[in-house]
Amino acid sequence: MIFTIAGKELRMLFASPLAWVVLTVMQLIVGYAFLRRLDDFLQVQPQLAQMAAAPGITELVAGPIFGTAAAVFLFAVPALAMRLIAEERRNQTMVLLMSAPVSMTEIVLGKFLGLTAFLAGIVALTALMPLSLAGAARLDYGMLAGLIAGLVLLAAAFAAVSLFVSCLTVHPVVAAIGAFATLLVMVLAGEAAGDGLRARGWTVAASLAQVVSPIKSFEPFSKGMLDTYAAACLVLLTALFLALAIRQLDAQRLRG
Amino acid sequence: MHTTSTDRAPAIATMPEPEAASTISARGLTRIFGNHIAVNDITLELRRGEVLGFLGPNGAGKTTTMHMLTGNLAPSRGEISICGIDLLEEPSAAKARIGYLPEVPPLYRELTVNEYLELAAKLHRVPRARRREAVANARQRCGLTDAGAKLIGTLSKGYQQRVGIAQAIVHAPDVVVLDEPTVGLDPNQIRDIRALIRELGGAHSVILSTHILPEVEAVCDRVQIMHHGELVYSDTIAALKQFESGATLLVGLRRPPPPAELAALPGVATAEAVEPTLYRVQFAAGTDPTDALVKAAAARDWGLYQLKPAQTTLEDVFVHLTRREDQPNV
Numbered sequence: 001m002i003f004t005i006a007g008k009e010l011r012m013l014f015a016s017p018l019a020w021v022v023l024t025v026m027q028l029i030v031g032y033a034f035l036r037r038l039d040d041f042l043q044v045q046p047q048l049a050q051m052a053a054a055p056g057i058t059e060l061v062a063g064p065i066f067g068t069a070a071a072v073f074l075f076a077v078p079a080l081a082m083r084l085i086a087e088e089r090r091n092q093t094m095v096l097l098m099s100a101p102v103s104m105t106e107i108v109l110g111k112f113l114g115l116t117a118f119l120a121g122i123v124a125l126t127a128l129m130p131l132s133l134a135g136a137a138r139l140d141y142g143m144l145a146g147l148i149a150g151l152v153l154l155a156a157a158f159a160a161v162s163l164f165v166s167c168l169t170v171h172p173v174v175a176a177i178g179a180f181a182t183l184l185v186m187v188l189a190g191e192a193a194g195d196g197l198r199a200r201g202w203t204v205a206a207s208l209a210q211v212v213s214p215i216k217s218f219e220p221f222s223k224g225m226l227d228t229y230a231a232a233c234l235v236l237l238t239a240l241f242l243a244l245a246i247r248q249l250d251a252q253r254l255r256g
Numbered sequence: 257m258h259t260t261s262t263d264r265a266p267a268i269a270t271m272p273e274p275e276a277a278s279t280i281s282a283r284g285l286t287r288i289f290g291n292h293i294a295v296n297d298i299t300l301e302l303r304r305g306e307v308l309g310f311l312g313p314n315g316a317g318k319t320t321t322m323h324m325l326t327g328n329l330a331p332s333r334g335e336i337s338i339c340g341i342d343l344l345e346e347p348s349a350a351k352a353r354i355g356y357l358p359e360v361p362p363l364y365r366e367l368t369v370n371e372y373l374e375l376a377a378k379l380h381r382v383p384r385a386r387r388r389e390a391v392a393n394a395r396q397r398c399g400l401t402d403a404g405a406k407l408i409g410t411l412s413k414g415y416q417q418r419v420g421i422a423q424a425i426v427h428a429p430d431v432v433v434l435d436e437p438t439v440g441l442d443p444n445q446i447r448d449i450r451a452l453i454r455e456l457g458g459a460h461s462v463i464l465s466t467h468i469l470p471e472v473e474a475v476c477d478r479v480q481i482m483h484h485g486e487l488v489y490s491d492t493i494a495a496l497k498q499f500e501s502g503a504t505l506l507v508g509l510r511r512p513p514p515p516a517e518l519a520a521l522p523g524v525a526t527a528e529a530v531e532p533t534l535y536r537v538q539f540a541a542g543t544d545p546t547d548a549l550v551k552a553a554a555a556r557d558w559g560l561y562q563l564k565p566a567q568t569t570l571e572d573v574f575v576h577l578t579r580r581e582d583q584p585n586v
Contacts, residue, residue, distance in 0.1 A: 095328055100357040
């Protein structure tokens with residue numbers, strides 16, 4: 001049943017211009033960043049050749065564009081997720097799902113899976129760009145794999161937060177703006193809390209504060225490290241917000 | 257409140273009736289929003305093959321009740337069971353046997369009719385092997401055979417309504433709940449849908465909510481009227497019709513006598529003034545005092561200007577029960 005709902009979300013996403021617009025914008029922005037970085041790299045290449053442990057092309061080109069993609073996700077994921085619950089409520093189509101023998105958990109997970117699958121597709125397209133250099137350069141495939149994994153986890157965390165905010169309102173635009181604001185606050189608060197706590201020497205608390213900011217958890221991946229703690233933070237954040245979304249839908253059925 | 261007499265037990269009690277004979281049963285259903293009691297202690301029971309007309313003025317709580325029966329809203333109190341399965345304990349199993357068409361059909365405008373009905377079939381757990389057949393069947397019953405590949409957003413309102421009905425029956429549920437299914441349809445389509453509802457009533461149970469009273473009289477077996485969240489009338493259509501055939505007269509008298517004098521005539525059971533010059537005269541069982549009434553009117557110079565049989569229609573009952581609070585001397 002989860003796959004049925006996920007499939008339906010994907011189909012609806014592509015049936016409206018939204019998905020295509022997002023894909024186009026992503027490609028433009030990430031493509032531009034990729035070409036700029038590549039250009040910079042080619043200019044710096046002679047100097048890098050003389051350095052001892054010079055950073056490779058993967059670190060200098062692929063790393064930043066995944067960072068750019070993460071930043072664009074901050075805007076794009078709320079816009080994609082706003083439809084998931086808020087628009088269904090506004091169009092009165094939630095009744096179809098609520099009358100069907102489908103549990104709230106299945107509904108939330110199905111929608112989440114549909115959105116994340118789409119975002120994973122965007123990540124794949126982003127990964128194709130450095131991969132296009134495979135013939136001409138020696139890529140660090142380990143780092144690339146880390147980047148892909150990190151970005152997918154980040155996208156999933158963003159999707160879960162945006163889905164939860166979409167459950168809170170009937171207006172899709174309010175859902176989009178609210179989700180964006182929530183993500184922004186989380187990122188900034190996580191950074192600030194982490195820095196502040198670390199400055200006081202409370203390193204354990206600073207590490208815990210990392211859960212709040214998905215971007216902070218993504219950083220190790222962008223450096224090529226498969227940091228299990230960061231991965232756990234992202235998974236935990238995702239699970240938390242999905243659980244909150246399920247509870248919210250249940251509560252709304254009780255409250256009316 | 258007017259209710260039927262207790263359910264008649266079978267004359268020859270051989271086996272106890274199987275539980276599944278009652279397809280939907282709700283007891284003590286209540287829903288409170290803050291301080292406002294939207295639905296107050298509703299009891300509802302349908303047997304297989306019955307079509308229930310669910311009426312009430314707007315704001316009476318019909319939609320809230322139907323939302324509760326289909327699992328869209330949790331009741332504050334009460335229990336609901338579908339084919340013996342408790343809706344609150346085993347929602348998935350119970351919901352698989354219910355089909356619901358709400359007032360606004362839950363249509364996805366970006367999908368085609370086929371895609372949408374397939375989705376509905378999947379969501380309602382129709383086994384993969386039977387899905388295509390179920391969708392084709394639903395389309396054929398609702399007159400959508402030519403509209404399969406069309407986008408729902410491009411269909412006319414009448415066709416969209418039909419897709420909504422198709423979605424409610426695609427999984428062949430035991431209970432079908434329809435909220436104003438013929439709204440927006442042209443007279444031909446209305447006839448088709450009424451025929452469809454009657455056909456559904458053969459094998460399934462149907463709860464039909466509508467404002468078109470002649471439709472209820474034509475299609476339903478039983479009627480329940482809600483007002484201010486409470487059930488104010490519950491009876492079978494047959495009883496309603498039987499009660500009224502030729503047993504009441506509306507008599508218009510310009511110089512009417514006191515009602516007691518009318519009631520004193522042989523064969524008259526009761527006489528009440530509907531208006532200052534209009535009386536409703538009810539016959540005693542098995543008599544026809546029309547002759548006596550006319551002779552007395554002529555002899556005592558009552559000024560008889562109107563004499564017609566009064567048929568209580570459903571509309572009379574409805575208006576009488578739901579206007580009562582607004583007009584104290586109806």
